[in-house]
Amino acid sequence: MKIAVLGAGLVGLASAHALADEGHSVLIIDREGPAAGASRGNAGWLAHTDIDPIAHPKMLRQVPKFLSDPLGPLAIRREYLLPILPWLARLLIASHPANLARSIEALIALQRLAMPAWAQLSARLGMEKMMHRNGGLFAFETHDAFREALPHFKRQEAAGIRVEYLDGPEVRRMEPALSDAIAGAAFFPDAGHVSDPYLVTMALYEAARARNIDFLQASVNAIDLDRGVTLRFDGRDPMVVDRAVIAMGAWSKPIAASVGDPVPLDTERGYNISFPGSTRYIYRPISFQGSGFVATPLDTGLRLGGAVELAGLKLPPNHARTRAIYKKAERFIRDLPSFDQGTVWMGFRPSIPDSLPVIGYSTRSPHVVHAFGHGHYGLTQSAATGQIVADLIAGRQPPIDLSRFSPQRF
Numbered sequence: 178m179k180i181a182v183l184g185a186g187l188v189g190l191a192s193a194h195a196l197a198d199e200g201h202s203v204l205i206i207d208r209e210g211p212a213a214g215a216s217r218g219n220a221g222w223l224a225h226t227d228i229d230p231i232a233h234p235k236m237l238r239q240v241p242k243f244l245s246d247p248l249g250p251l252a253i254r255r256e257y258l259l260p261i262l263p264w265l266a267r268l269l270i271a272s273h274p275a276n277l278a279r280s281i282e283a284l285i286a287l288q289r290l291a292m293p294a295w296a297q298l299s300a301r302l303g304m305e306k307m308m309h310r311n312g313g314l315f316a317f318e319t320h321d322a323f324r325e326a327l328p329h330f331k332r333q334e335a336a337g338i339r340v341e342y343l344d345g346p347e348v349r350r351m352e353p354a355l356s357d358a359i360a361g362a363a364f365f366p367d368a369g370h371v372s373d374p375y376l377v378t379m380a381l382y383e384a385a386r387a388r389n390i391d392f393l394q395a396s397v398n399a400i401d402l403d404r405g406v407t408l409r410f411d412g413r414d415p416m417v418v419d420r421a422v423i424a425m426g427a428w429s430k431p432i433a434a435s436v437g438d439p440v441p442l443d444t445e446r447g448y449n450i451s452f453p454g455s456t457r458y459i460y461r462p463i464s465f466q467g468s469g470f471v472a473t474p475l476d477t478g479l480r481l482g483g484a485v486e487l488a489g490l491k492l493p494p495n496h497a498r499t500r501a502i503y504k505k506a507e508r509f510i511r512d513l514p515s516f517d518q519g520t521v522w523m524g525f526r527p528s529i530p531d532s533l534p535v536i537g538y539s540t541r542s543p544h545v546v547h548a549f550g551h552g553h554y555g556l557t558q559s560a561a562t563g564q565i566v567a568d569l570i571a572g573r574q575p576p577i578d579l580s581r582f583s584p585q586r587f
């Protein structure tokens with residue numbers, strides 16, 4: 178069977194491998210090349226221990242504080258206020274306790290598949306050394322803020338996730354570069370991070386090419402289902418395939434609509450700065466709670482990043498935001514390299530208001546499978562999504578209930 182995977186990010190590439198494992202002839206199509214989207218520069222955190230949708234009251238309670246700071250962890254660009262309103266309305270609906278409980282349950286189910294799937298994929302492709310399992314820290318500036326977050330960590334424990342609670346000196350023994358501004362932290366021993374998301378994405382791509390998965394650089398603008406599955410491109414002839422997988426991250430919306438699924442996909446833009454070669458600061462990813470950024474010790478250098486900016490796909494980046502992240506980080510991490518020594522980046526998280534990706538058959542044809550919208554967790558969930566995509570293409574029952582991920586759930 179000839180299967181086109183649209184998008185050469187982590188989700189598309191992991192899906193391509195899972196499909197090739199089943200003996201299919203796979204063609205990956207990307208308008209730019211591998212690792213052109215969010216997969217290129219994300220924070221690198223294997224965050225399967227996170228189980229909170231963004232619509233969680235814990236997050237929503239902080240919205241007024243965040244919005245009052247134009248360079249704070251959450252911003253809505255004025256020009257994008259109107260277009261994002263329907264998405265925000267859905268975010269509120271997703272925060273209703275009954276909806277939230279269902280989203281958390283679904284998120285836990287997918288997160289449980291994440292690490293076994295990565296272990297399998299990385300072992301299959303000889304990428305084990307790119308996966309680090311040093312745990313992750315959620316650090317707090319005040320004892321009050323730490324105490325307030327405890328019920329949340331208890332819920333994670335109830336879901337079977339290991340958590341240890343550390344005071345300031347214990348955190349600094351673990352991470353000597355952290356300053357006295359940290360009062361305590363929750364430690365997740367089973368969390369992990371990758372060597373560098375770009376290197377991981379490229380390793381998946383190169384392994385794909387080595388096993389005869391084809392690649393085509395072309396921009397897909399629609400899928401036509403009148404006769405089989407016909408891919409339509411900008412500036413080149415259409416192509417007929419047996420099956421197609423839509424894995425174009427934040428850009429999937431119009432293609433999903435062309436197969437009958439008008440999904441509420443938008444983007445939460447994120448910013449970061451990386452310091453190539455600065456590898457000796459911290460040993461595990463650290464999320465600085467209340468400040469809205471994380472620090473990750475990539476093999477290629479320290480990366481500081483985060484923030485959510487609702488501004489769509491077209492407006493130019495605002496790296497004053499990256500500078501604001503750096504300024505905050507200076508309070509928490511000793512002796513950082515200067516801002517000018519870093520490389521800045523902005524990426525587009527593909528985000529659905531309920532924080533669950535869209536995985537399932539298109540409304541108009543079981544020959545088209547959706548696999549996009551992974552928001553904050555696309556690196557973490559990519560290998561598991563690939564396995565589910567292969568199940569769907571084979572007509573097998575996936576290991577988790579996909580109704581909460583369905584493209585028809587909206």
Ligand SMILES: Cc1cc2nc3c(=O)[nH]c(=O)nc-3n(C[C@H](O)[C@H](O)[C@H](O)COP(=O)(O)OP(=O)(O)OC[C@H]3O[C@@H](n4cnc5c(N)ncnc54)[C@H](O)[C@@H]3O)c2cc1C
Binds near residue numbers: 183554556
């Ligand atoms: C700042 C930031 C930090 C993050 N940190 C983490 C983290 O620590 N852990 C985690 O798990 N996740 C993290 N994420 C989320 C994660 O990066 C994404 O969820 C994930 O990369 C999405 O992968 P993808 O393959 O779906 O999309 P992408 O990587 O965006 O790939 C989509 C591809 O589709 C291609 N494309 C677009 N339009 C077309 C077209 N018309 N025709 C053909 N191809 C097209 C693009 O060129 C691109 O290559 C972060 C994201 C950001 C922005």
